[in-house]
Amino acid sequence: MSVVYDDFFVFVGTYTTPxxxxxxxxxxxxxxxELDISTGRLLEVSKNTQIVNPSFVKISADARHLYAVSEIEEYDGEKMGCVSSYEVGEDGDLKFLNRVPATGGTSCFLDIDDDKTCLLVANYGAQGTNSVAAIPISEEGSLKQPDRVTGVLQFEGSGPNKARQESSHPHSAVFSHSGNFVYVPDLGTDKVHQLQLNSKTCALKRSVTTPFVQLAPGSGPRHLTFHPFLPFAYCINELDSTIQCFRIGKDQELSPTRTYSALPKEYAGTSTCADIHIHPNGQFLYGSNRGHDSIALFMIDAESGELSWVDYFLSGGKTPRNFAIDPTGTILLVANQDSDDICTFFIDRYTGHLTKSLWEVKLSAPVSLQIVHKPILADCRFTSSGFWRFLSRLG
Incomplete structure (x- = not known):
């Protein structure tokens, strides 16, 4: 069996309870x-209502499996969230596989290694339930039980913002390009933790040489992304609305360089940052501002990796918590949490500028987006009708 591609699926996680x-x-x-990138149109094809508060969803690289956190207070009698696994059907239907504990509270982020052997979970939590876990993935795509001794790490510390930084709060956890290093932006301690991962056992341990990188007090690191082909990384800081640039060393450890505001100079209101992504061509970086309700655009210098401010674009709604760029770099989708909509923007490939399309979708509390090529499973044992259906979908 082989996989070919036709159009795109968009998976959307929502808050189901206040x-x-x-x-x-x-x-x-x-x-x-389904996403038509020629028009920006979104057409609902499926939904799974048998899950509570899937506030973050993540698709595997082969588009065959979807994973979702449930941001809940209790699972199986313990104060923690959980993670669900699904098989993605050809038409976008989600077949439930299984569910396992997230080993921490207020689960908020997922990442998968390219080989689909480990799933990272960031648990924002309170003191005692804040953690990062690495959960093994079976060959069939379901989740194995996490090892609570070797596969879970907790962090200590706090920050100057007493309302938000009373303890460690891991807000995301991402794999390095090589897959054996993990970076954890910790909103509560203003650190990016650097971890080593054994991909065979999903065991985590702190980096021996540099266990963390300290950022500015009160910055509140939230999400981190990598340049697609240069040795640079970028962390968006929620609390002070900045973006921290890093150079990635030969040992995969981060060295901070410069910091940039994600807000226009003339803005004096209240705002917090949320999400960050880089265009597939490596030239443009985008960050979302909640309060200012905008997407900030920067140019990336190809030699230094440093940023230069270009402009901002209104998100089309209120509280742009999450956004996503399609793999071709044509469309940017914004999930506006508090105006209950997803807005579609066209991306100018030469300038990075965004132009809002005529299409938007209304739905309650969209908070997580994933855009992937739609897989078509091609089996040599087609019936004649199936064969012609397959050819028609290839165009």
Whole structure:
């Protein structure tokens, strides 16, 4: 069996119950759309309502499996969230596989290594439930039980913002390009923790040489992304609305360089940053501002990796918590949490500028987006009707 591609799926995670930061949430779970990148149109094709608060979803590199956290207070009698696994059908249907504990509370982020052997979970939590876990993935795509001794790490510390930094709060956890190094932006301690991963056992340990990189006090690191082909990384800081640039060393450790504001100089209101992504061509970096309700655009210098401010573009709604760029770099989708919509923007490949399309989707509390090529499973044992259907989908 082989996999070919036709168009795109968009997977959307929503809050299904009211939250303190999203009091009107009434989402329907995980919704699946087809995306036409020529028009920006989104068409709902499937939904899975049998999950509570899937506030972050992550698709595997082969688009065959989807994983989702449930941001809940208790799972199986313990104060923690959980993670669900699904098989993605040809038409976007999600077949539930299994569910395992996240080993921490307020689960908020997932990442998968390219070989689909380990799933990282960031648990924002409170003191005692804040952690990062590495969960083994079976050959069939389901999740194995996490090893709570070797596969889970907790962090100590706090920051100057007493309301948000009373303890460590891992807000994401991402694999390095090689897959054997893990970076954890910790909003509560203003650190990016650097971990080593055994991909065969999913065991985590702190880097021996540099266990963390310290950022500015009160910055609140949230999400981190990598340049697609240069040795640079970028962390968006929630609390002070900045972006920290890093150079990646030969041992995969981060060295901070310069910091840039994600807000225009003339803005004096309240705002916090949320998400960050780089265009597939490596020239443009985007970050979302909640409060200013915008997407900031920067140019990336190809030699130094440093940023230069270009402009900002209104998100089309309120509280752009998450956004995503399609693999071709044509479309940028924004999930506006508090205006209950997803807005579609065209990306100018030469300038990076965004132009809002005529299409948007209304749905309650969208907070996580994944855009992937739509897989078509091609089996040599086609019936004649199946063969012609397969050819028609190839165009």
């Amino acid at each position: 939250q303190g930061h999203c009091p009107t949430a009434r989402g329907e779970g995980i919704l699946v759309y």
